[in-house]
Amino acid sequence: MDLNEAPFRENRPPEEDDLPVRRNEELLLNMGPQHPATHGVLRVVLELEGEKIVKATPDLGYLHRGVEKLCEGLTYQQIIPHTDRLDYICSMTNNFAYVRAVEKLLGVSIPERGEYVRTIIAEMQRIVGHLFWLGTQALDIGAMTIFFWTFREREVLLDLFEQICGARLTMNYFRIGGVNGDLTPDVIGKLRDFLKTFPSKIDEYDTLLMNNRIWISRTKDIAVISAEDAVNFGLTGPTLRGSGVYYDIRKVEPYAAYAKVEWEVPLGRNGDTYDRYWVRMQEMIQSVRIISQCLDRLPDGPVLTDVPQVVAPPKEKVMQDMQSLIHHFIIFTEGFRPPAGEVYCATEAPKGELGFSIVSDGGPKPYRLKIRSPSYVHLGAFDHMARGYMIADIVTIFGSYDIVMGECDR
Amino acid sequence: MNPEIGQIIQEKFPSEFVGAKEFRNEITVSVKPERIVEIGRFLRDDSSLAFDHLSDIFSVDNPGREERFEVIYLLNSILYHHRLRLKTGLREDRCEIDSVYPVWRAAGFLEREVYDLMGIRFRNHPDLRRIFLPEDFDGHPLRKEFPTEGKGWRNTFDFLPTEEPQA
Numbered sequence: 006m007d008l009n010e011a012p013f014r015e016n017r018p019p020e021e022d023d024l025p026v027r028r029n030e031e032l033l034l035n036m037g038p039q040h041p042a043t044h045g046v047l048r049v050v051l052e053l054e055g056e057k058i059v060k061a062t063p064d065l066g067y068l069h070r071g072v073e074k075l076c077e078g079l080t081y082q083q084i085i086p087h088t089d090r091l092d093y094i095c096s097m098t099n100n101f102a103y104v105r106a107v108e109k110l111l112g113v114s115i116p117e118r119g120e121y122v123r124t125i126i127a128e129m130q131r132i133v134g135h136l137f138w139l140g141t142q143a144l145d146i147g148a149m150t151i152f153f154w155t156f157r158e159r160e161v162l163l164d165l166f167e168q169i170c171g172a173r174l175t176m177n178y179f180r181i182g183g184v185n186g187d188l189t190p191d192v193i194g195k196l197r198d199f200l201k202t203f204p205s206k207i208d209e210y211d212t213l214l215m216n217n218r219i220w221i222s223r224t225k226d227i228a229v230i231s232a233e234d235a236v237n238f239g240l241t242g243p244t245l246r247g248s249g250v251y252y253d254i255r256k257v258e259p260y261a262a263y264a265k266v267e268w269e270v271p272l273g274r275n276g277d278t279y280d281r282y283w284v285r286m287q288e289m290i291q292s293v294r295i296i297s298q299c300l301d302r303l304p305d306g307p308v309l310t311d312v313p314q315v316v317a318p319p320k321e322k323v324m325q326d327m328q329s330l331i332h333h334f335i336i337f338t339e340g341f342r343p344p345a346g347e348v349y350c351a352t353e354a355p356k357g358e359l360g361f362s363i364v365s366d367g368g369p370k371p372y373r374l375k376i377r378s379p380s381y382v383h384l385g386a387f388d389h390m391a392r393g394y395m396i397a398d399i400v401t402i403f404g405s406y407d408i409v410m411g412e413c414d415r
Numbered sequence: 416m417n418p419e420i421g422q423i424i425q426e427k428f429p430s431e432f433v434g435a436k437e438f439r440n441e442i443t444v445s446v447k448p449e450r451i452v453e454i455g456r457f458l459r460d461d462s463s464l465a466f467d468h469l470s471d472i473f474s475v476d477n478p479g480r481e482e483r484f485e486v487i488y489l490l491n492s493i494l495y496h497h498r499l500r501l502k503t504g505l506r507e508d509r510c511e512i513d514s515v516y517p518v519w520r521a522a523g524f525l526e527r528e529v530y531d532l533m534g535i536r537f538r539n540h541p542d543l544r545r546i547f548l549p550e551d552f553d554g555h556p557l558r559k560e561f562p563t564e565g566k567g568w569r570n571t572f573d574f575l576p577t578e579e580p581q582a
Contacts, residue, residue: 066547071563073532074556078563109439236467236493239521250493252468257496346438349489349500351470362489364475373557375473377489385524414547 031059036399038067044141044403045410049387053396061391061399063384068414076374080340081107082181084374089175091378092412094137095355097130097166099412100179102352105260106361107181110348111315111341119183119308124262125299126169126178128292129196132203133162134355134407135285135292139210142282142404146223151213158206161199168192182316183309193300200293200300207289214282224278228390228402231276238386241379242357243284244406248276254353266298278405285407315341340369349377356380356407380406380413420444420464420499428454433504443500448486448512451503455518458490458499466490466499469519472526474533476559483507484535488515505535514540532557 037048046067052060072091076084088103089096101123108115115123140155163173169192170178170185178185188196214220230240235248245252253270255263271287273280309316317336318329335341345367351360357379364373383406391402421435421444431454433445446454458466470489477483482504490499505512514537515522526537527546534555537543545552554561 066545066549069547071556074561074563112439234520237520239469239519239525252493347443347487347500348439348441349471349498358470360470360489362471362473362487373473373475375471377471381524381528382521385521389520 034396038064044408045413047384047403047408047410047413049399051396051399056395056397058391058394058396058399061388063387065381065384065410065414068410070415072415073374073376076371078370080369081343081371082336082340084371085179085181086175086177089177090411091376091415092354092356092359092380092409093174094409095130095134096174096176097126097178098134098352098354098359100176101127102350102354102359103361104179104181105352106348106350106363107343109350110343110346110363110365111181111312112344113182113310113312113315115183115310116307117304118187118306119310120261121299121303122184122188122308123179124266125188125196125296125303126184127261128295128299129162129165131292131355132289133159133166135289136162138285138355138404138407139282142401142407143214143220145400145404146220148213148217148220151210154206154210154213158199158203161195165192165195165199168195180309180316182312183307185309187308188303193303196296197300200297203293204290207286211286221279223398223401224282224405226275227278227394227398228405229275229277230386230390234389235276235386238389239382240357240386241382242353242355242407243281243288244357244379244383246270247273247281247284249274254351254358258351260352262299263295265302266295268294268298278401281405342367342369351377354379356409356412357383359412376415378412378415380408380410381415383408384413423461423464424454424458427457441498441500443502445502445504448503448505452513452515452518454501455488455515458501459518465492465494468493469515469521469525470498472515472522472529474529474535474557476533476557478559480504481506484510484533486512486529486535510534511536511538513538514543516540531555534558 032053034051034053036051038046048064050062050064051058072087075087085100085103088099091099136155136159140152143151166176167173169188170176230248232248232250235245236250241252249272251270251272256270268291271284273284313332317333322329323333343365345365347364349360349362351358358377359379360377362375363371366372387402391399420442424444425432428450431447431450433447435442435444458464468491470491472488475485477485484505486503486505488501490501512535514526526540527543529535530537530543531545531547532555
């Protein structure tokens with residue numbers, strides 16, 4: 006029998022080894038990639054001390070499809086449907102951002118009605134995006150009712166999108182030089198009806214959340230980021246404005262019809278999750294203002310510009326007119342050739358600054374196309390924002406970025 | 416926009432300046448890669464420029480040129496609302512550049528993407544690993560010699576059924 010066994014020890018003074026030691030090691034926890042609150046397939050490796058996050062390492066790439074590489078082999082028009090699949094919640098804005106970059110490279114301008122229609126569509130998409138964000142963010146935190154309420158309103162707008170372009174998710178509605186089709190009087194009427202009731206619906210959401218004790222304790226002072234850090238990490242959109250930084254591309258580099266209507270940029274103060282929620286709610290109200298003014302001032306005229314080298318002529322003309330037939334044939338077999346050069350064009354998407362960089366060598370396909378997606382840049386600040394918070398706050402922080410992995414991984 | 420930005424950089428860093436041009440109201444300034452961090456810090460801290468926001472970093476592959484790779488920094492000033500495209504060229508045998516992470520922390524993820532897809536190494540980067548592709552991936556897909564269809568690994572995936580289906 007070993008003399009060091011327990012019965013003999015009781016008569017000795019306790020040694021260091023015998024005392025119960027508090028374990029003080031860090032726990033490594035894997036979260037995802039198949040987690041319902043990661044809005045796609047994102048894996049995070051968490052280093053924990055108790056319930057506190059010491060370090061959070063995002064692991065991306067589960068949705069990487071190589072869109073940038075694919076685009077190098079496609080003509081400029083063939084790329085538009087690929088942009089739908091980046092941020093699949095807000096495909097209209099992706100189309101918009103891409104066609105704006107190509108139009109900048111080509112130097113074509115859009116008819117006035119086209120600009121107004123684009124503004125209306127982009128703001129409808131912003132409402133859809135923010136409603137989707139609100140519903141899922143609340144669902145992640147534990148409030149289920151609001152999810153059904155926001156999806157009720159989202160449905161109305163998606164039905165309108167279906168009427169406008171025939172699709173509900175991957176719209177492919179924007180064209181280089183304008184949009185695919187005009188808004189019909191029926192669509193405008195339905196949109197006006199929606200705008201009449203929607204502000205009261207926002208108030209309804211607020212009754213559920215604004216003063217809700219659980220909502221406040223889960224979002225107030227969670228994932229705080231100072232204005233200086235937010236700028237340094239390259240954050241954009243509502244995530245940056247929640248920290249009180251005035252940066253909205255629609256205001257500082259106005260495009261489409263944004264300079265012609267009156268609206269304001271809501272700014273947060275504390276840079277916490279609650280402020281980002283508040284900013285998004287206010288943005289929906291501003292979007293309603295923008296759409297109503299655009300509908301009131303909607304001018305007559307075409308929605309697609311008339312540059313035959315770039316924009317395909319209407320089908321009726323192709324069948325009758327030799328010149329149109331030639332242009333149609335060249336656009337759909339070779340594509341058009343923009344001048345050689347490099348452009349970067351940023352658009353305010355619901356999630357932040359969505360930018361397309363195009364490097365053109367003068368050929369019908371882009372030599373290099375780079376997508377600056379807000380979700381990807383935001384995720385770069387994730388570790389910084391998550392440190393020191395509880396493990397339960399992780400889903401709140403993801404939600405607070407309004408992250409979509411299709412755009413993040415590309 | 417500040418069209419004299421090229422002159423300002425030329426005066427401040429005469430040995431680094433390569434050229435400046437304008438296209439579609441966008442200013443591009445080309446510099447040599449050696450002192451990129453110093454140039455970045457100057458652009459960020461100079462009170463009349465204040466490029467405090469790094470929008471994007473990406474790279475372009477130009478096979479056949481002496482400086483095969485271009486690394487492009489898209490800078491933005493939240494304060495003054497102007498933008499700048501800062502460009503630098505790298506030779507294939509020395510495709511390494513200092514990380515601008517100490518200047519803009521947004522570079523942390525953006526440089527990892529460039530490293531992953533184009534194979535440009537960033538010195539002094541705190542965590543330079545592949546970000547989209549698996550660690551053992553062979554090659555850098557955004558290089559022009561990499562085929563868009565892949566190199567045929569699809570046929571070697573072990574989870575795909577290799578046996579003949581039973582009739």
